[in-house]
Amino acid sequence: xxxxxxxxxxxxxxxxxxxxxxxxxxxxxxxxxxxxxxxxxxxxxxxxxxxxxxxxxxxxxxxxxxxxxxxxxxxxxxxxxxxxxxxxxxxxxxxxxxxxxxxxxxxxxxxxxxxxxxxxxxxxxxxxxxxxxxxxxxxxxxxxxxxxxxxxxxxxxxxxxxxxxxxxxxxxxxxxxxxxxxxxxxxxxxxxxxxxxxxxxxxxxxxxxxxxxxxxxxxxxxxxxxxxxxxxxxxxxxxxxxxxxxxxxxxxxxxxxxxxxxxxxxxxxxxxxxxxxxxxxxxxxxxxxxxx
Numbered sequence: 115x116x117x118x119x120x121x122x123x124x125x126x127x128x129x130x131x132x133x134x135x136x137x138x139x140x141x142x143x144x145x146x147x148x149x150x151x152x153x154x155x156x157x158x159x160x161x162x163x164x165x166x167x168x169x170x171x172x173x174x175x176x177x178x179x180x181x182x183x184x185x186x187x188x189x190x191x192x193x194x195x196x197x198x199x200x201x202x203x204x205x206x207x208x209x210x211x212x213x214x215x216x217x218x219x220x221x222x223x224x225x226x227x228x229x230x231x232x233x234x235x236x237x238x239x240x241x242x243x244x245x246x247x248x249x250x251x252x253x254x255x256x257x258x259x260x261x262x263x264x265x266x267x268x269x270x271x272x273x274x275x276x277x278x279x280x281x282x283x284x285x286x287x288x289x290x291x292x293x294x295x296x297x298x299x300x301x302x303x304x305x306x307x308x309x310x311x312x313x314x315x316x317x318x319x320x321x322x323x324x325x326x327x328x329x330x331x332x333x334x335x336x337x338x339x340x341x342x343x344x345x346x347x348x349x350x351x352x353x354x355x356x357x358x359x360x361x362x363x364x365x366x367x368x369x370x371x372x373x374x375x376x377x378x379x380x381x382x383x384x385x386x387x388x389x390x391x392x393x394x395x396x397x398x399x400x401x402x403x404x405x406x
Contacts (some may be wrong), residue, residue: 138167138185145192154199161196164189187216187225194232198239206236227253234273243280250274268297 124143141164148157168189172182190212197206213229230249237246250273257267271294278287 138164138171141167142188149192149195152199154196157192157196157199161189161192183216184225187213187229190216191225191229191232194229194236198232198236201239203236203240210236227256231269231273234277238276238280241280243277246277247274247281250277268294271297 124140124147141160145157145160145164148154148160164185168182168185171185172179175182190209193209194206194213197203197209210233213233217226217229230253234246234249234253237243237249250270253270254267254274257270271290275287275290275294278284278290
């Protein structure tokens with residue numbers, strides 16, 4: 115289901131792309147998927163589209179013809195697969211001649227290995243396993259020299275098992291399939307080791323994130339305590355300021371009351387002195403008049 119969803123997305127992307135070179139790579143993905151699924155109709159359509167794109171690229175960039183010749187080899191190889199699946203062996207032989215022409219005097223590269231595998235499939239379909247074995251020997255020899263018994267040798271090993279089975283050498287075919295199982299197990303082990311390493315890395319990352327979260331929470335608690343202490347200091351200072359203000363208010367009221375009392379006493383004194391002057395002045399005036 116995921117494969118079909120991915121294929122649909124790639125197909126939609128292929129229809130939307132504008133740049134031809136990018137469309138070539140996308141079309142190759144579609145060709146490989148159609149070949150794996152055995153859909154000859156889709157394979158033929160994508161191959162026609164691929165060659166049309168190559169014609170467009172060569173017309174636009176004539177100086178890169180050698181590069182596009184490799185892509186021609188890719189297209190011819192899948193044409194061999196296509197005609198072999200449809201049992202159109204004459205057309206497949208024509209594509210094989212084209213492959214030989216394109217791959218002459220060139221270093222072995224992945225597309226040549228693909229062409230050799232396509233020819234092996236053709237020879238197996240036409241009941242000529244001896245020729246297929248010769249091609250398989252050259253492919254195996256090259257891969258062992260270049261990469262050793264790695265993941266890239268799995269498909270040629272499976273093809274070799276098919277050839278040995280058609281030749282009737284079932285013991286050797288069994289050895290090929292056993293070796294294929296070992297390669298697949300080693301690939302699975304490598305993948306498992308990578309997954310374990312990835313899990314360890316993620317676990318280590320989780321631990322770091324957990325420590326970071328703990329430090330963040332600790333910082334938040336420290337900040338909260340500091341805020342509470344500051345709030346407590348502010349409250350204490352506020353209460354102290356309030357007590358000082360109340361004391362100042364009481365002192366102010368007492369001062370005002372004392373001032374009012376002094377004013378009343380001064381007024382009483384003034385009234386008393388005025389009355390006393392009035393009462394004393396008459397006898398004095400009389401005494402002064404009598405004395406005169």
